[in-house]
Amino acid sequence: MIRPRVIDGRYRRLRFVSGGLLLALFFGAPWLQWGGRQALWWDLPGRQLHLGASTFWPQDLSLLAGVLAAAAFGLFVATVYAGRIWCGYACPQSLWLWMFHFCQRATEGRRGRPTLPRRLAKHSLWLLLALVTGFTLVGYFSPIRQLPQHLGLNAASLWLGLVTLATWLNAGWLREQVCVHLCPYGRFQSVMLDRDSLIVAYDATRGEPRAHLGQGGDCVDCTLCVQVCPTGIDIRDGLQAACLSCGACADACDSVMRKLARPEGLVRYASEHALAGARTHWLRPRLLGYVAVLMLISAGLGWALAQRPLLALDVSKDRLLYRQSADGRLENVYRLTLANKTDRPRHYRLTASGPVGLELQGATQVEVPAQSQASQPVRLVLGQQALAGGSAVVQFIATDTEDSTRSAYAESRFTGPQP
DSSP: OOOOOOOOOHHHHHHHHHHHHHHHHHHHGGGOEETTEESEEEETTTTEEEETTEEEOGGGHHHHHHHHHHHHHHHHHHHHHHSSHHHHHTOHHHHHHHHHHHHHHHHHOSSSOOOHHHHHHHHHHHHHHHHHHHHHHHHTTTTTTTHHHHTTTSHHHHHHHHHHHHHHHIIIIITHHIIIIIOSHHHHGGGTOOTTSOEEEEOHHHHSOBGGGTBOOSOOOOOHHHHTOTTOOOGGGOOOTTOOOOOHHHHHHHHHHHHTTOOSOSEEEEOHHHHTTOOOOSSOHHHHHHHHHHHHHHHHHHHHHHTOOSEEEEEEEOSSOOEEOTTSOEEEEEEEEEEEOSSSOEEEEEEEEOSTTOEEESOOEEEEOTTEEEEEEEEEEEOGGGOOTTEEEEEEEEEESSOTTOEEEEEEEEEOOOO
8 A cells, every 4th residue: 555755846736726626516516505405416216317407307318428428528638638637636536545645644644653543543534534425425316414314214324334435445445556457547548648648757868867978867866756656656667557647756856856956847747749859749630639529519518408398298198098988989098297397387288189180188287396297197089980090190299388489299199999
C-alpha cells in the first residue's frame, strides 16, 4: 500500500479546487429542493428521474444514450488533448484516494509503526467517510431527508451497508491498485494519445548529465517525484499506463529546482514534440474530429431535450376481444394511461379516430397531477357493418385543453367477429 508524501504546488492547489467543487456537488446535490421535492432524485419505484423542474420517464430513455455518448466523446477530447487528465483531477477513485490519504496522515503520521489507538482512529475516520459516502449515494435513489427514518425498514439499509463497505475496502485497501490494474481507461488511453498530446513528462535533455560539455544534469536523483506519486511510478522512466497525470511529481520537482536556483519545469506538462524541440500541433485532425462529433452530439441532445414531448399516452386493450351491445353494435374496452411531464396539473381531452361511425364512450376529460400519470378506462363502439376484415386500426388522441398544440397519440386495434 503506497503512502505518498504531500508537497504543495500549483497542481496540488488545482486538484484541491477541482476536487472540492466536485465533492461539494456530490454531497450537496441531494439536499437541494425544488417544488417541494428533492431536486435530483432517481425514483426507481416510480420509474422517474427528477432533475430540477424536469421529470424524465422510461419513454425518455433514448436521451440517456445521448448523454452517455456526449460524456464518452468529452473524455476522448480530454484524453487526446492532455492524456489521463481526468484521472488526476476529476475521477471519483482519485478524489476518494486523496481523502483517505489525508485521514491516514492525520492519524498515523508519515513515519514509524503506528500505535493501536492511531490505527483505530484511522479506520474510524475511514468508516465515517465511507458511511457518509454511502448515505449520500443512497440519497440519490431514496429521498435523503427522510432516509434516516427509513433505515432498517427497507432495502435502503442494505444498500447503505454495501456501499459503505465497498468504499472502505476500495479507497482504504485497494487504492492505487484499481488505477493500475483494474481501470480500463489507463489501457486504452495509449491508443488515443499522439506526439502532440500533453502528458506529465520528464525532460531527459535537461535532467541527464552533459559530459561532452562538462556539465551535470539538473536531476539530482532525490527520488522526491517517486515519493509523491500516488501510484508509485518513476516519471523519469517515461510515460506509463499507471500515471494519473495529477502533476504531483511536477510540484515536487519544481520545489527542488527552486531550492537549487535552477529553472523549473524539469518535470512538466509537455508533448513529445515539445520535448524533442519541435512545435506542438494543437489543431490536428484527431482532436478536431472528436470535438466535431462532441458538438454534433451535444447539439442533437439539446434539440431532443427542447423537443421532448411533455405528454405521453399509452393504451392497453382489454383481454376480452369484443362485446355486443343490445342494439347490435360492437364494443371494445381499453385503458388509457396519460403521463404529465410538466410541473403543474393538466386537463386533457380524449378523442378517438378510426372507421366511420366509431364512438368514444366514457370519460373524455382527464386531470393528471404534475409530474405524474393517471389511467382512464374507455369504450369504443362501432357498428358491425362498418368493421371489415374482423379488425381495424384505431387511434386515441389526448389533447391539452389549455394548449391544443400539446397532444399525444397512441394506436390500437378494434376487434370483432371474424368474417
